[in-house]
Structures are given as structure tokens and as C-alpha cells.
Amino acid sequence: MADARYLYTSSEGRICGPFWLSQMRDLWKSGRINMATEVCMEGTKRWEPVEYYPEIFETEARLPVFAKMRRAKSDPVRVTVWLIVLGLGLVVWLLQRWGAG
Secondary structure (H helix, E strand, O other), rough: OOOOOOEEEEOOOEEEEEEEEHHHHHHHHHHOOOOOEEEEEEOOOOOEEEEHOOHHHHOOOHHHHHHHHHOOOHHHHHHHHHHHHHHHHHHHHHHHHHHHH
16 A cells, blocks of 8 residues: 555545645644544545554554554453453463473
């Protein structure tokens, strides 16, 4: 998605764009867009706040896979369940290791 373009809604509710990533970064730096600004990738219908597009406001380049993970909405219940399952798995593994020794 190196050539992806973005749209955003102005404070008046007008759709602006499309803009290249470098242009979106300039809009961010100038203060024309902020964390509450709704943004959409060109060709999609998913509007989300700028916070879901860290490539716009982060100065360091990140690997695309990490950027996608940061944009994903977290579900606290699912995270808690996974932590419990992983913790139980670790306990079982440790008990097996100690019992086998």
C-alpha cells in the first residue's frame, strides 16, 4: 500500500482529499488534522480517527505489520482470555518439565 491515498473530514464535515501519506503528514504537522479527525483510505468505506493511522503522526517509520497491529481495536475480554490460556499452558509445561526431571 505504498501508493495508498487518504481522505479526511474537515471540522465542517466536508470530505477532503485524496492525499498521499506525505501530504497527510504535512497536514498533521500544520495542525489541520488532529487525533479526532476522521480518516479513510481511498477505495475503502471505513472511517476512523487519525489515531488508527499511526503512519500519519509517528515520525519513526515502522514495519507495516506493526502499524496494522496498532490500528487494530483491542478487545479486553479476548486479551484477558488469551493471557489466561497462555498462562495455564506455561504452568502445564513447567509441571511437565519438573515432573520429567
